[in-house]
Amino acid sequence: MMGAVPSSQLLERCVCGDTGAVARLISRAEADAEEARPILAEIYRRAGNAHLVGITGAPGSGKSTLVEQLVQRLRATGVKVGVVAIDPSSPYSGGALLADRIRMPALADDPGVFIRSMATRGVIGGMARGALDAADILDVAGYGIVIIETVGVGQDEVEIAKASHTTVVVSPPGLGDELQALKAGLLEVADIHVVSKCDRADSRRTRIDLERMLSRVAPQAARSGWVVPLIGTSALTGEGVEQLAEAILGHRAATGESAEGEARALRVAAFRLEKTAELLLLERFSRAKLGTTAELAKRLAARQGDPYSLAAELVQRLLP
């Protein structure tokens, strides 16, 4: 690492809003090296001012375009906006700044906007760990709103809600069975629902379906008096984007100083704690098991046992 700028120095520059330092710190977080942890710990303790907005939706829902328009609208209120995009199917994953510029060209020249794509390497249970560290880094760099954009598949869609202060779920028109699947958990966790591509004729049907489904479940957000809005947006006409920005700021204001806001912050912290503990646990296990698996693997290969019973034996031996 000869010649590398110390992370502590990057942090000081980052606090002053140096986007180059932000980018380099995020790269260190993304590399997920244990060496980076002390500085990430320091950054966490200094953070806590940003409002985290999770935006999730099925592949093809037009999330990225919507986020781009949303960021422009939020910027108009003066707030600095950071975006962390976690998308395994994004061809731009890997974190290059250039790629991010390609991804959202309309925002490339605004210094009050910082956008970063992250691969899903180093995941535990779906959501990239580095994304939450990246959100902290943007937080201390003065980005008042940090959007975490995930493709709504697997566990990401549920985890994003646990990690965010405001959760936005985007559904494209014409989902049918896919929309049904939303019932599984996504429907309840959204603070704001969006039906995208509402210039399309079939978006009306999707809105009606979604409204009917929403009336049958009790959204978690509604318990605290927040009325979960259902907003139609169109990347083509720009319709609904301002309404979405207002809904996000409205939700921030509504939960900010309230008991619900405090409960939410606690849930976010509990989630972060558990995910980090899982990481440390697996790391500890990984170090402990070196050498001890060989005999059990031999028995498994010979089918003198099955994965579940032999794995239970392995865990028991290491952590009796």
Add this chain to the structure above:
Amino acid sequence: MMGAVPSSQLLERCVCGDTGAVARLISRAEADAEEARPILAEIYRRAGNAHLVGITGAPGSGKSTLVEQLVQRLRATGVKVGVVAIDPSSPYSGGALLADRIRMPALADDPGVFIRSMATRGVIGGMARGALDAADILDVAGYGIVIIETVGVGQDEVEIAKASHTTVVVSPPGLGDELQALKAGLLEVADIHVVSKCDRADSRRTRIDLERMLSRVAPQAARSGWVVPLIGTSALTGEGVEQLAEAILGHRAATGESAEGEARALRVAAFRLEKTAELLLLERFSRAKLGTTAELAKRLAARQGDPYSLAAELVQRLLP
């Protein structure tokens, strides 16, 4: 579960090649219920005859079409072929048989072919756990070759190699920087390289790049005397598909009874053991931590500590 067929009965039907029973058992495995584990354990002990072929490639590499053509070619040799597709961006994920028929229509009417898409729910480190259980189920049902198809992102691409007897890596033309990223690990683990869409003019460039890169690294497979082939395929013309089928069968024959084959089977078992142990470990942790996180989460929310140190404290308390 009133009226549900007992899993043991499904297993007996499955061994007789009943595809309905195969589908239902896979659904039980995919649901990842602890109740299903005894039967999955039994299935594992009975399995061990199928040759597992991992096929991975970037989104847009044309994997699915290639797999469809490959399956037809392999079928022509008389072997029953199972396919487990793990693709987070697939709109057909979720496991419905109908959806699978839509996905690979040319294969819908062949009873010697069983195709199943799986979501990436319940992942640990990327690859769906249920996929390996599904491969066992197809194994005991007499499918001599089981293809596990994953989109090459995140950890899947490396894990697929650890879980398979033969690993095929598919690269589309014109990747450029993406191809560079292959160097990170994928290049070395492939037993067979494919450049897809070789009807396109830029595929020649990709082949040359890949050949140059291959000459610089030492593929793991080459250590045992296997010459890693680089095959150009075209879904349009069908070119290269037969060659790919032959390469897979050739690799199976070359490693079958050899010391390398035995070492590979042991690596596959060790991987399976570790992944299952991680699952059990996290489950045990998840049960233990109930109630104990609240106080630490409160401190984390108040930023009286950071995720890493408080998580270490949590792990220490539960597993001193």
